[in-house]
Amino acid sequence: MTVYFENNTYKYEIEAVMKLFCPLEGFEFRFDEPLPENRRDCVIISVGDRLYVYGDIGGKNGESTLPLPEESEREIALCRMLFSVLSHITGVTPEWGCLTGIRPVKKVNALIRSGCDADGVYKALNEKYYISRRKSDLSYLTAVTQKPVLDALSPESYSLYVAIPFCPTRCSYCSFVSHSIQSRGAKELVPQYVEMLCREIEELGRITNGTDYFCDTVYIGGGTPTSLSAAQLEKIMKTIEKSIDISKIREYTVEAGRADTITEDKLIAIKDNGATRISINPQTMQDSVLAAIGRKHTAAQAEECFKLARRLGFDNINMDTIAGLPTDSYEGFADTINRLTELSPENITVHTLTVKRSAALFSSAESFRENYHGDGEISRMVNFAFDTLTDHGYSPYYLYRQKNTVGNLENVGYAKKGTEGIYNICIMEEAQNILACGASGSTKLIDPATGKITRHFNYKYPYEYISRYEKMTAYKKEVEEFLHRSH
Numbered sequence: 001m002t003v004y005f006e007n008n009t010y011k012y013e014i015e016a017v018m019k020l021f022c023p024l025e026g027f028e029f030r031f032d033e034p035l036p037e038n039r040r041d042c043v044i045i046s047v048g049d050r051l052y053v054y055g056d057i058g059g060k061n062g063e064s065t066l067p068l069p070e071e072s073e074r075e076i077a078l079c080r081m082l083f084s085v086l087s088h089i090t091g092v093t094p095e096w097g098c099l100t101g102i103r104p105v106k107k108v109n110a111l112i113r114s115g116c117d118a119d120g121v122y123k124a125l126n127e128k129y130y131i132s133r134r135k136s137d138l139s140y141l142t143a144v145t146q147k148p149v150l151d152a153l154s155p156e157s158y159s160l161y162v163a164i165p166f167c168p169t170r171c172s173y174c175s176f177v178s179h180s181i182q183s184r185g186a187k188e189l190v191p192q193y194v195e196m197l198c199r200e201i202e203e204l205g206r207i208t209n210g211t212d213y214f215c216d217t218v219y220i221g222g223g224t225p226t227s228l229s230a231a232q233l234e235k236i237m238k239t240i241e242k243s244i245d246i247s248k249i250r251e252y253t254v255e256a257g258r259a260d261t262i263t264e265d266k267l268i269a270i271k272d273n274g275a276t277r278i279s280i281n282p283q284t285m286q287d288s289v290l291a292a293i294g295r296k297h298t299a300a301q302a303e304e305c306f307k308l309a310r311r312l313g314f315d316n317i318n319m320d321t322i323a324g325l326p327t328d329s330y331e332g333f334a335d336t337i338n339r340l341t342e343l344s345p346e347n348i349t350v351h352t353l354t355v356k357r358s359a360a361l362f363s364s365a366e367s368f369r370e371n372y373h374g375d376g377e378i379s380r381m382v383n384f385a386f387d388t389l390t391d392h393g394y395s396p397y398y399l400y401r402q403k404n405t406v407g408n409l410e411n412v413g414y415a416k417k418g419t420e421g422i423y424n425i426c427i428m429e430e431a432q433n434i435l436a437c438g439a440s441g442s443t444k445l446i447d448p449a450t451g452k453i454t455r456h457f458n459y460k461y462p463y464e465y466i467s468r469y470e471k472m473t474a475y476k477k478e479v480e481e482f483l484h485r486s487h
Helices: 011-021 071-090 104-113 118-129 133-151 184-208 230-243 264-272 287-292 299-311 330-343 365-371 375-391 422-429 462-467 469-486
Strands: 002-006 028-031 042-047 050-057 060-067 157-164 214-222 251-257 277-280 317-323 347-352 394-400 411-416 433-437 442-446 453-457
Touching: 002 011, 011 042, 011 071, 042 071, 050 071, 060 071, 071 118, 104 118, 104 133, 104 394, 104 422, 118 133, 133 394, 133 411, 133 422, 157 184, 157 230, 157 422, 184 230, 184 433, 184 462, 184 469, 214 230, 214 422, 230 264, 251 264, 251 422, 264 299, 277 299, 299 317, 299 330, 317 330, 317 375, 330 347, 330 375, 347 375, 375 394, 375 411, 394 422, 442 469, 453 469, 462 469
Parallel strands: 002 028, 002 042, 157 214, 157 433, 214 251, 251 277, 277 317, 317 347
Antiparallel strands: 042 050, 050 060, 347 411, 394 411, 433 442, 442 453
């Protein structure tokens, strides 16, 4: 499909709206070229004496025109117009409207600070973005739930993120930077990677010690951290304890991850070395779906891992699910949610499947179509999760949206009262400094005077991280200068 821009270059947001209605379509963008005589399968975005939007999909078309607003309002006005035209053509009305940002709760928090209640938030979001009442209320409830955590944050706190970019095998839907630990190359990399990671943690300790900043939470994520051996996990965690003052931490999370990597000795090492929270992530409790996505464990094994963790004394456990996995159904997803609520973990996170071209499952439009449920069924899954979990005493506490998520839907973490994941809230609301170690780690520093966020990125892949480690020293100096000048 061709998109013509006349007297404007609002490509980024217009493309985002296009993808809501044409998720499998490739787009060609043309700027200030003659408009076509045959206006079939195209979109026109024009700024002149008035705003004008035209769309045609398969011979069905529509158009919209509005008086020219102030320049600052033109892009969102065109997005609303395009949303309305394409909704009319397709008969589809995405519940998030034309809101494309990944952190909608930040907008809600700003509206609450300005004095809006739930009705006021909905009115503002609906008028500007055409967001539905259900999604507005979800965002509002999330904001209310996380408010006590955000209010308790110290500007001199930081969270430590430690990346373990290895997995036992790669799930078919995955696009994360992770290596299968079964491959020969990864097996050879792991010991080197652990050594280099521990070196970076030690160096970070030297940078942070002696400043007014203190570690508030620790999060060891992946990949799948339990792809490592118990001894390797213990080495990393002991390095954290030795190098960084964690006497004030309120939360220490380790993503235990997949059931085929979790063993008693690993859980003992995690607990004995300070972790207060773990994730056990089945993604689904349907064995046929687990097989379809390439997982080498059963739902029963995931349940046994959960029970083992309970016996070992873990009293804050998260479990992840994904709505829209290949071969799953509404009934299968509902059964997964019901089985997890019976286990009663403190947190249940409900993701929506995201279409990433680097994932094996979505290597082509044809493979996507073969595995796609349709927006309506996935919306039913997500809504079932909200209704069931809130009925069982869980509240949404963090929420984010990703580009290319099916149905333009969301990812939501639910928690029992008082067990909200502090790190998850802080990173999604960009409310706290994040100091990251390991491959693909992203450090975020918030200027206390302006609120401006500066980001520094480690090398993405383990072999780069190991071989080019010394080249990261320049940004480490910037982190050190920030910590010493900001207090």
